[in-house]
Amino acid sequence: MTNKTALVVSAHSADFVWRCGGAIALHAAKGYDVSVVCLSYGERGESAKLWKQEGMTLEGVKAARRKEAEAAAKALDVREILFFDLGDYPLRADRSARNDLVDVIRRVQPEFMLSHSLEDPYNTDHPYATRVALECRMVAQAWGHNPGEKILGAPQLYLFEPHQTEQCSWKPDTILDITEVWAKKRAAIECMEGQQHLWAYYQNVAENRANHFRRNSGGQAGGREAKYAEGFQSIFPRTVDEL
Amino acid sequence: MTNKTALVVSAHSADFVWRCGGAIALHAAKGYDVSVVCLSYGERGESAKLWKQEGMTLEGVKAARRKEAEAAAKALDVREILFFDLGDYPLRADRSARNDLVDVIRRVQPEFMLSHSLEDPYNTDHPYATRVALECRMVAQAWGHNPGEKILGAPQLYLFEPHQTEQCSWKPDTILDITEVWAKKRAAIECMEGQQHLWAYYQNVAENRANHFRRNSGGQAGGREAKYAEGFQSIFPRTVDEL
Amino acid sequence: MTNKTALVVSAHSADFVWRCGGAIALHAAKGYDVSVVCLSYGERGESAKLWKQEGMTLEGVKAARRKEAEAAAKALDVREILFFDLGDYPLRADRSARNDLVDVIRRVQPEFMLSHSLEDPYNTDHPYATRVALECRMVAQAWGHNPGEKILGAPQLYLFEPHQTEQCSWKPDTILDITEVWAKKRAAIECMEGQQHLWAYYQNVAENRANHFRRNSGGQAGGREAKYAEGFQSIFPRTVDEL
């Protein structure tokens, strides 16, 4: 019998670390095979520190970013990380790149997918990636796309946390306790040497989401003592047998 | 060891049948003790057929509505149904009535609560009941309210389906398969003799929500063949250990 | 055969003039009997000019406001104007006042109702009046409220234009050409001697809404040459036989 699977669609090569590194490590620990697609390296827009180095080139930045992302993926027990190298700021995915993503979705057959918020005025690559993910999910469900392949079911698409949540109309409906894998997330975060200014920021986020976990699981009357958590917004309704 | 519990806060005495009768019967079948509070009988505003009878009185309408509701509750295996008799069109709950509801919440200690949508331009009693439920949930969490009593944790408040969903800004995020208890819900519906014009309507709703269940659980690629379902909107984020 | 009817619920005694004076005069010209309920005189909050007069009293302000409103109503061919004198800033309507409004609604049996926007951070009396109107509309539909009276059908509730539309989440879906009765609206406006600073403002509004009428009726390719118009937002869906 095969493992359960999950798929992350990350606009830039570091996004999956800050925003859902805990979810990745936690599900890996539960036996999921987690695949990560980095649509770009974030080489132009999210690598300021590298560009400040003397004589830096685009290929040099990409290589450094890839190395960091691979190290982080390893720290999180990601099963495979794929780099589509589509360019960033702005990110663009043409028909061919989208078909590649459909191929990945169909091969992985994820239980759930993870991507960015639907809006982000600071970073138009993020909602662009989400729209690509939604379109490719739909294509992967089409019986007439590469007939004969295994058709995708209806995996949830979870939107992970953007940097300035309130500016991005992002509202979490699911809070995940990542306490047991926090050390792995922190290790992955520390692989992002070019963005050291964000390490403390995302530790604060994890601590405060854990406060939300405690409150929403019962607060001072039975709430669970989570130390670190991540929040997610669901696109589709859940189908359940018990409320 | 005691059973799990759930609590429905229904503005009028028939609302719990149309809107969450399936959820009630299903959780009862799973061993939950389900309590229903009817804030009013709906005696003025939702009893047109009774009022068309010669010589009908307010007490006569209330008695008839109570009888119907008790029969429906029995059909759904409700453990207790309480009638607050606060009046309807408009519904008003003063401090004393609200404290009574807090008492019920604390006694029941529900795993989850169910009430109306946050908006309803047709029926202002509905969102009023929901605001009462939210306030009483908060009071039940207060350590200084009747100190010494068992404090409430943080049960989810699910909003059940209003009559014209799109006019009420109601968006379901949870779809519950009620196929196995449909016969009970239909039997409860048929207890509502005064509102026979709604029987077919809510069967249609259940059938179409089941279509949504099938689609969101996988559609033609593995979706579950639910025949009847109910939809719910959550107020609070879920706290989970797995996505 | 009786005339068609319409009912305006105005928080303060001048609101009906600025916000729907054109609609009133136009429908009166079409043979409607238009009733106006002024819940208050706006004596405290919308009568600054009167209060600046030496020795002014509350009763003096009310009398002056009533006189202005009656003159405006006459200019608009209002059939009856009722003053509930409930006080303003803040407006409050208790059960008795609400029942009085229900009585008016049932007596008038309006084809449509008019009231304020659903939100207004500047003036909490305005959305309060709208909530009262919605609740009383619902009560007037209840067969158990004063059984034996004629039950209300389902009149549209149109929300007329607030002062700063965008701050009030007001979005017009209906634009009414009031060109033929503009002189009457202007005359009614000029009855409001205490608020002369608003005369030009609402003429500008009427002219610009007429521009919207022209654009939405065809623009430079067949649009109607309205000179003055008013905008309204509907609460309920229309039921039609033709799109």
Added chain:
Amino acid sequence: MTNKTALVVSAHSADFVWRCGGAIALHAAKGYDVSVVCLSYGERGESAKLWKQEGMTLEGVKAARRKEAEAAAKALDVREILFFDLGDYPLRADRSARNDLVDVIRRVQPEFMLSHSLEDPYNTDHPYATRVALECRMVAQAWGHNPGEKILGAPQLYLFEPHQTEQCSWKPDTILDITEVWAKKRAAIECMEGQQHLWAYYQNVAENRANHFRRNSGGQAGGREAKYAEGFQSIFPRTVDEL
């Protein structure tokens, strides 16, 4: 004198049947010439049953879908049905295809247009079609586009009902009684042999929208006894002479 006209812009070749078949047949019965543009056949994404047949090809699916759509159009008394064959899942309309649509709009000069909801996370082709319709409507109004042609006025764009309304932020403001043409809509629905699982679903929708029609036209106090109805959301404000 020429007939009134209407134009439907349908992303896939079956959408116009489920979502506005009643509106089409009703307006045809009133003497409108109704044109339907199917941007694609829905050959890849909405033809699962056909693809399950042994040896099916893309051209085979398209031919079958076209035949079904033509039969349905005939059943609904559509005057002309045009197939743009732009491909689906995903649908894309380039400049040339858009100019073709502008040509159709200008030739038809519709009283009103019909298309999809503004959002649909399940089906990105649907809102894409609506954006195309809005853009082409705008281009058809441009005096500098093919100067000398008859310029488009300002037809309403009605959004017809998506499959899971609440997930698509669709809110109907107009409910159309289609009782007298229901038999035609049902016949058209039955032309969709590949999607038999939807027949009952859309009959339920029509029955329940009729309940909304009854309620919003007066309910138990004078509401019209519609048996089948369709709901629509308007994009633009209406321009009227009477409320």
Added chain:
Amino acid sequence: MTNKTALVVSAHSADFVWRCGGAIALHAAKGYDVSVVCLSYGERGESAKLWKQEGMTLEGVKAARRKEAEAAAKALDVREILFFDLGDYPLRADRSARNDLVDVIRRVQPEFMLSHSLEDPYNTDHPYATRVALECRMVAQAWGHNPGEKILGAPQLYLFEPHQTEQCSWKPDTILDITEVWAKKRAAIECMEGQQHLWAYYQNVAENRANHFRRNSGGQAGGREAKYAEGFQSIFPRTVDEL
């Protein structure tokens, strides 16, 4: 010449510390006289730790909460702190209490006001306090309320940060650098001995809002190096002479 002034309306006696302690201390340092109104002590709902003490009474809790709040106010250089003692969970302000608040507003004549978010499903006292503040601001502007008193202008109402921002539809449009007074805010926070579990939480909030300050003031290309900040949402538009 008198000092500039500001007014905080706090539902419970600790809210002003967590949510706008920095704004208070900063404006005090700039020479503002800052007044704080605590509508309640939060004695029932926000004093769990006190209630866990053996033999605690309502008066005992209130006294302890008042002492903490006074100490915090002193740490923040508040000019006056007023306790309305209206009760909490639920908070209710009758006409008399509201008139008292109007009196305070008129006496203080604030440049700006601060209160809670417009929504909060966890804590209905918070939006209730904001609605009271908005209504009282309006009454304070009424020339007919206590004629002869100095009328209020149009101070901005800033909404300070609720505990779970995204669940409260709170979107900050203004970020205030509080670095220079952080020590005072931290000292005030530490006065809240009964809510020690929140100290780290709100330090995290302040650090992360400072990150937003840096980004929105220029980021890595000239942003200001704020270390601590607070966010606020404005209710009313600003009136300016320069963008």
Added chain:
Amino acid sequence: MTNKTALVVSAHSADFVWRCGGAIALHAAKGYDVSVVCLSYGERGESAKLWKQEGMTLEGVKAARRKEAEAAAKALDVREILFFDLGDYPLRADRSARNDLVDVIRRVQPEFMLSHSLEDPYNTDHPYATRVALECRMVAQAWGHNPGEKILGAPQLYLFEPHQTEQCSWKPDTILDITEVWAKKRAAIECMEGQQHLWAYYQNVAENRANHFRRNSGGQAGGREAKYAEGFQSIFPRTVDEL
């Protein structure tokens, strides 16, 4: 030392006049160098009057529109006006055009930017221009875009007023007093000979926005007597040292 700067991104060559002519002239008077980019001339969609002239050509329309825009820019003391000539109805900006805009943004290094509303169902070019502006702002911030150039900070993007504000989900949060430069704005407006039907419309807008300025700056209790104003919506939060 160099002047402060501002940048307007205008979809069509007249938009900057109606929508932010006052802001331009006012900031020019304060010493700002204001640059205007017209992405198109509005030659197809906003030049009806010109197209009605016998024998008019596309080039003729463009030349006339350019002349008008240059005259208006001069009247407003614009420092430079750039015509990208990308075509309109629909407007499209490819990678090369976007890079040109990034170049302008980096060269100008604006204190703030101005563009259209985020939505406009009448005119899809307007929100398209805003999305282009947001994307190019982001690219201009990327250290890896043309490394070595001066990186953009984080200028505010103000959205100026669309024609039918409520239909465009536009909500102004900033009102600018343009009284002192009104004569310049009126002169610029009168350069738009082809759109004379809009002159009075936008004077009405300016007068009514001034009413809002007066109210929001204190109303009858100290509000400033602005005669003409413009409204703007901000995309990003402000970073401030004082509320």
